[in-house]
Amino acid sequence: MQDVIRGLYEVVQQRKREPREGSYTCYLFEQGLDKILKKCGEECSEVIIAAKNGKNEDTENEICDLLYHLLVLMAQQEIPLEEVEAILEQRRQKIGNLKQFHKVDRES
């Protein structure tokens, strides 16, 4: 999974650096942040709908669409994949955080 995501992120970053005709990723970068955010929102809703419908194959495909659009957002914002990986790794090392997360929820 990690290698696939890294590989896809590299392609997305390359599309940002070197625009190419017929590329959907380039189209998103051309349209800009609002379009990318709109797509992230739409894909997120589609994951929710697919999961509610209970067809895992559809949900898996929608998750892939969402992950791709999140990677486009990260590239647009110049967020290195390593930064996100590091946060996930920090969190992975903590267990039994239920109370802490509830506290954060109440404060936000």
Ligand SMILES: N=c1c2ncn([C@@H]3O[C@H](COP(=O)(O)OP(=O)(O)OP(=O)(O)O)[C@@H](O)[C@H]3O)c2ncn1[C@@H]1O[C@H](COP(=O)(O)O)[C@@H](O)[C@H]1O
């Ligand atoms: N992983 C993806 C990927 N996932 C989803 N999508 C696109 O995301 C869009 C989502 O579908 P929608 O129906 O919601 O959107 P749409 O109507 O096509 O587009 P909008 O007009 O709404 O913007 C589809 O056009 C999909 O093709 C992707 N487009 C590209 N990639 C990968 O990105 C890399 C670069 O692709 P290009 O930039 O196209 O060369 C390649 O490895 C691709 O496989």
